[in-house]
Amino acid sequence: MIxxxxxxxxxxxxxxxxxLAGLLLVGATAAWxxxxxxxxxxxxxxxxxxxxxxxxxxxSLQPTLGVSYKGxxxxxxxxxxxxxxLDTKEFDLTLSYTTGGLNIGIxxxxxxxxxxxxxxxxxxxxxGTNHVFEANIGYDFGVASVQWFTNFAGNDGINKDGKRxxxxxxxxxxxxxxxxxxxxAAVGAVPFATTSYGTSGFAVTNVSLKATKDIKVTDSFSIPxxxxxxxxxxxxxxxxxxxxxxxx
Numbered sequence: 273m274i275x276x277x278x279x280x281x282x283x284x285x286x287x288x289x290x291x292l293a294g295l296l297l298v299g300a301t302a303a304w305x306x307x308x309x310x311x312x313x314x315x316x317x318x319x320x321x322x323x324x325x326x327x328x329x330x331x332s333l334q335p336t337l338g339v340s341y342k343g344x345x346x347x348x349x350x351x352x353x354x355x356x357x358l359d360t361k362e363f364d365l366t367l368s369y370t371t372g373g374l375n376i377g378i379x380x381x382x383x384x385x386x387x388x389x390x391x392x393x394x395x396x397x398x399x400g401t402n403h404v405f406e407a408n409i410g411y412d413f414g415v416a417s418v419q420w421f422t423n424f425a426g427n428d429g430i431n432k433d434g435k436r437x438x439x440x441x442x443x444x445x446x447x448x449x450x451x452x453x454x455x456x457a458a459v460g461a462v463p464f465a466t467t468s469y470g471t472s473g474f475a476v477t478n479v480s481l482k483a484t485k486d487i488k489v490t491d492s493f494s495i496p497x498x499x500x501x502x503x504x505x506x507x508x509x510x511x512x513x514x515x516x517x518x519x520x
Contacts, residue, residue: 312338312347314519321351321360322511324441324460325478325504326469329359343370360384363393373412380405386427401426416446429468437466443478456482462506475506487516 314336321329331354338347347366353359361384368377384391386402395401404426410419422440423429431437443460460478462469469477482500489495500513 308341310340312336312340312519314517316515316517317354318513318515320511320513321353322500322502322513324443324469325480325502325507325509327509327511328362329353329356331355332359344368345370368408373414373417374410375412376407376409378405378407381426383427398425404428416444419443419445423468429466431465432472437464437468439466439468440464441469441477452485454484456480456484458482469506471506477504477506479503479505 316334316336318332318334319330320327321332321334329351332351333354334349334351336347336349338345340346345366345368347368349362349364349366351360351362353361363382364379366377366379368375381404382393383402383404387400388395388397388402391402393402396403404423406421406423408419408421410417420440420442422438424438429437429439440463441460442463443458445456445458447454447456449455458478458480459476461474461476462471463474465472469475471477480500480502482498484496484498486494486496496517498515498517500511500515502511502513504510
């Protein structure tokens with residue numbers, strides 16, 4: 273047991289070092305290639321926060337801030353409820369790399385609820401943190417893309433044996449165009465039992481269809497508006513989401 277605890281503590285330290293290295297790499301890149309750095313600033317307003325088939329809140333504001341250079345990107349994303357103070361508050365950092373159709377990345381999720389009753393962001397204790405660390409790998413074939421996500425540290429769920437579940441999620445996404453509107457169909461599943469997704473084994477947790485249309489406001493400004501139908505066969509729940517995106 274002592275060896276296991278030490279191992280987990282070392283893993284958490286390695287994760288923090290990885291993110292620090294990513295920040296330094298992006299900063300160093302900006303120093304000599306500022307004219308090639310791309311910046312993303314946007315914010316979504318959604319009627320419900322539905323994530324991988326799970327209901328995480330009602331009306332929410334979800335800002336995004338990111339920088340990227342030659343396939344390497346560092347992105348900050350958050351969510352806060354606008355109508356219910358008990359809704360999920362979230363702050364995520366993702367370091368990713370894309371080359372051709374291949375993409376890999378690591379995300380540090382932070383939630384206001386978790387193992388730390390004081391919801392401290394800078395508490396990374398393996399047995400008392402609200403952070404969840406997830407690795408992902410995927411490939412975009414053009415007509416469809418596939419992604420695999422696995423939690424490897426932090427406040428992960430447990431399996432049937434009461435041990436860390438290494439909670440995973442796989443998804444297939446198919447984009448298409450219909451009636452001058454951009455559509456996206458997706459199917460996602462959880463392969464193993466985990467309390468993180470409320471599954472007792474393999475389960476399809478997300479079947480969704482999303483439509484997006486740009487609403488032109490001026491010659492230089494438009495607002496993407498989207499609607500989405502989401503079903504979770506595992507929990508027997510279904511959701512209808514409306515939202516829009518604001519960006520410079």
